[in-house]
Amino acid sequence: MKAIKVNRARLKAAMESISAVGATPRGGLHRLALGDKDKEARDMLRDWCTQAGYPVRVDRIGNMYARRAGRHEGELPVLIGSHLDSQPMAGRFDGPVGVIAALEVMKTLDDLGIATDRPIDLVNWTNEEGARFQPPLLASGVFAGAYELEFALSRQDNDGVSVASELERIGYAGTHPASFSISSYIELHIEQGVVLEQAHATIGVVSGFVGIRDTRVSVFGENVHAGPLAMHLRKDALIGAAQMVLAAQELGLANAPDARVTVGRLSVPSDSHSIVPGRVDLVLDVRHPDAASLDALQAQLEDRFRLICAKLGLSVEFEPYWNYAPIVFDPAVREHIRSAAEQHGYPCLDLPSRAGHDALNVAKVAPTAMIFIPCLKGISHNEAEFATDEDIAAGADILLAATLAAAMK
Amino acid sequence: MKAIKVNRARLKAAMESISAVGATPRGGLHRLALGDKDKEARDMLRDWCTQAGYPVRVDRIGNMYARRAGRHEGELPVLIGSHLDSQPMAGRFDGPVGVIAALEVMKTLDDLGIATDRPIDLVNWTNEEGARFQPPLLASGVFAGAYELEFALSRQDNDGVSVASELERIGYAGTHPASFSISSYIELHIEQGVVLEQAHATIGVVSGFVGIRDTRVSVFGENVHAGPLAMHLRKDALIGAAQMVLAAQELGLANAPDARVTVGRLSVPSDSHSIVPGRVDLVLDVRHPDAASLDALQAQLEDRFRLICAKLGLSVEFEPYWNYAPIVFDPAVREHIRSAAEQHGYPCLDLPSRAGHDALNVAKVAPTAMIFIPCLKGISHNEAEFATDEDIAAGADILLAATLAAAMK
Numbered sequence: 001m002k003a004i005k006v007n008r009a010r011l012k013a014a015m016e017s018i019s020a021v022g023a024t025p026r027g028g029l030h031r032l033a034l035g036d037k038d039k040e041a042r043d044m045l046r047d048w049c050t051q052a053g054y055p056v057r058v059d060r061i062g063n064m065y066a067r068r069a070g071r072h073e074g075e076l077p078v079l080i081g082s083h084l085d086s087q088p089m090a091g092r093f094d095g096p097v098g099v100i101a102a103l104e105v106m107k108t109l110d111d112l113g114i115a116t117d118r119p120i121d122l123v124n125w126t127n128e129e130g131a132r133f134q135p136p137l138l139a140s141g142v143f144a145g146a147y148e149l150e151f152a153l154s155r156q157d158n159d160g161v162s163v164a165s166e167l168e169r170i171g172y173a174g175t176h177p178a179s180f181s182i183s184s185y186i187e188l189h190i191e192q193g194v195v196l197e198q199a200h201a202t203i204g205v206v207s208g209f210v211g212i213r214d215t216r217v218s219v220f221g222e223n224v225h226a227g228p229l230a231m232h233l234r235k236d237a238l239i240g241a242a243q244m245v246l247a248a249q250e251l252g253l254a255n256a257p258d259a260r261v262t263v264g265r266l267s268v269p270s271d272s273h274s275i276v277p278g279r280v281d282l283v284l285d286v287r288h289p290d291a292a293s294l295d296a297l298q299a300q301l302e303d304r305f306r307l308i309c310a311k312l313g314l315s316v317e318f319e320p321y322w323n324y325a326p327i328v329f330d331p332a333v334r335e336h337i338r339s340a341a342e343q344h345g346y347p348c349l350d351l352p353s354r355a356g357h358d359a360l361n362v363a364k365v366a367p368t369a370m371i372f373i374p375c376l377k378g379i380s381h382n383e384a385e386f387a388t389d390e391d392i393a394a395g396a397d398i399l400l401a402a403t404l405a406a407a408m409k
Numbered sequence: 410m411k412a413i414k415v416n417r418a419r420l421k422a423a424m425e426s427i428s429a430v431g432a433t434p435r436g437g438l439h440r441l442a443l444g445d446k447d448k449e450a451r452d453m454l455r456d457w458c459t460q461a462g463y464p465v466r467v468d469r470i471g472n473m474y475a476r477r478a479g480r481h482e483g484e485l486p487v488l489i490g491s492h493l494d495s496q497p498m499a500g501r502f503d504g505p506v507g508v509i510a511a512l513e514v515m516k517t518l519d520d521l522g523i524a525t526d527r528p529i530d531l532v533n534w535t536n537e538e539g540a541r542f543q544p545p546l547l548a549s550g551v552f553a554g555a556y557e558l559e560f561a562l563s564r565q566d567n568d569g570v571s572v573a574s575e576l577e578r579i580g581y582a583g584t585h586p587a588s589f590s591i592s593s594y595i596e597l598h599i600e601q602g603v604v605l606e607q608a609h610a611t612i613g614v615v616s617g618f619v620g621i622r623d624t625r626v627s628v629f630g631e632n633v634h635a636g637p638l639a640m641h642l643r644k645d646a647l648i649g650a651a652q653m654v655l656a657a658q659e660l661g662l663a664n665a666p667d668a669r670v671t672v673g674r675l676s677v678p679s680d681s682h683s684i685v686p687g688r689v690d691l692v693l694d695v696r697h698p699d700a701a702s703l704d705a706l707q708a709q710l711e712d713r714f715r716l717i718c719a720k721l722g723l724s725v726e727f728e729p730y731w732n733y734a735p736i737v738f739d740p741a742v743r744e745h746i747r748s749a750a751e752q753h754g755y756p757c758l759d760l761p762s763r764a765g766h767d768a769l770n771v772a773k774v775a776p777t778a779m780i781f782i783p784c785l786k787g788i789s790h791n792e793a794e795f796a797t798d799e800d801i802a803a804g805a806d807i808l809l810a811a812t813l814a815a816a817m818k
Binding site: 194274 | 621640641654658681787
């Protein structure tokens, strides 16, 4: 099959229009889930889809679906899309690229008069970011059965406003079931890392999600005055914590390029210039695409931390509180993506996603894969987030080809 | 002269009575400056002094003075005492030992019919601890001219209540000048360290105060997502801070036994499990009894921190905000203390104070020295703080002898 391309100008114009809704002065986006700007963006998407002849349904958790009919309407649909909500004062590409490209895919198929066997459903997931309502990936979680509908509807923002009342207020409390069967799911997204940029690759064939394990670590020593006691008699919990931070980095680097080990939270409760810290609390974040390696690395870190404390006369406690197993995407859908990239001549490579996306939920109930495109220096959740028009168009071309492959029997 | 001793039983009874005012269930003391319990303790001290024939004056910042007349009333007084206020949920010895022993010194002189050339003034300083009103050593600072009276009166606690209004409320807004000339100042205090305990010494001849220098250190890297970016590309400010914490300890230990180097405050503003820290703020506290050594150690630490950052691709900023030069106590007053200890046969040694006391202020305006006695394991600012009756009595004996020597022409 010839490598067909989406309409560059139309895609760019649509990205510009949707980016204007909640635009920040420095070229970013502030469009929190279910706020006034999210309603405005949803209305814009609904109008575009309706005008193009793709009837829009809204489900009970506010997810929007727009259908391009297939030849066999009884077939399960191919689902494509992403999310229109953003983090506070963030970028215009994280989410919208996948939604707007999905619409462009359907329009290009119309332009070329291509009928697919299966229907194609565009999706805009509610509250992907989790910035306003916790947890993130909320509505795709309901879709995939990870969360009860009632749980999701009852989530409240910091002002005590619930998802249910906001859906009602902005007119997106739909009646469509929040869960239904699909034949496959494909999501286009910016990488939010530098793997593609550094490899000069345009297309990332996402292999799945790395496993993520977070552990609260508490280090115990003895609070003493910073003056009188001789230093060699101290039991300074911060010395233990500092050694742990360095050991975490060392073990993470020793397991490159797959592992990530991070201490992003660390606090000293005594918080006084004149008190030797008797306690330090930190959070250890370990990521690895392979489940067994993740387990081994976690065990290695905990052993090392215990050894550090034993040598210093400190004690340590671990409290696991977050544990996502790695997810491997569907080989057939990944192959659709890879062969499309080769056909188009876009340099591509395989990589896992190290951040969460709605595909993480959907992968549990349907064949799923993701397409990544580069973003400048990996900067994301930041007004400076940037992806080129060319890369967005290339991503849309691949979404088009992979969707077409998935929608044909 | 024969080694005269204070009345053990009376001293012990007075310590028990004063310790009951603000006593905590676990044997400690909670008697914040100018609160109801501080008023009760002040009233008790005032009644004891008045009944013993020592007229009490209160100055404009609430410091209490009780005078035992001298033969030559025109002579400048010898000032002895400490403070009755405490840290929250703290110990019963930090402060009160010096006040109650001072009263016992005057009573013993009465018992023995000893007249001194100079008058002796007992003092109870207002707000030594700085737990309720910042800064600590507040009223001795006014006495020594370090703070303006109006500044001290305007200090507020966390509820916005001022020193002035509390002095008025509890009846200790006096009219005596907050500053007057004295011939010398001697303060008995628990060590709050383990130097005496480990040397099996009963009396510490305090040589002065160590210098204390506090510096805010900010380490700058780059906030990035903990997932996508390869670990070797990170600019993790917490890695830099951890190396600094360990370097601070290393350089402190290398300058044992005189130096103390402490990081007691450290915070990570990004505070997210999934963000590699782009900034860490910490406070570096350096103490040394010798001014030149303190300067050299501070310079060495800052050089080392800069080197750590240079190697890691981070940057660092230093903001000095606290700098007390070392203080050397008066040789004559120290000699009174040392010879008294030798005469009594109490094992003694010289040591600097590594914590702040009112003597730090008074030393700037009059010949000053301090007597330390041991406290169990150096534990202080804690309900478990403990000193034996024998050591308190020994300390009072030395205060008696040193006061007598200072009060004779």
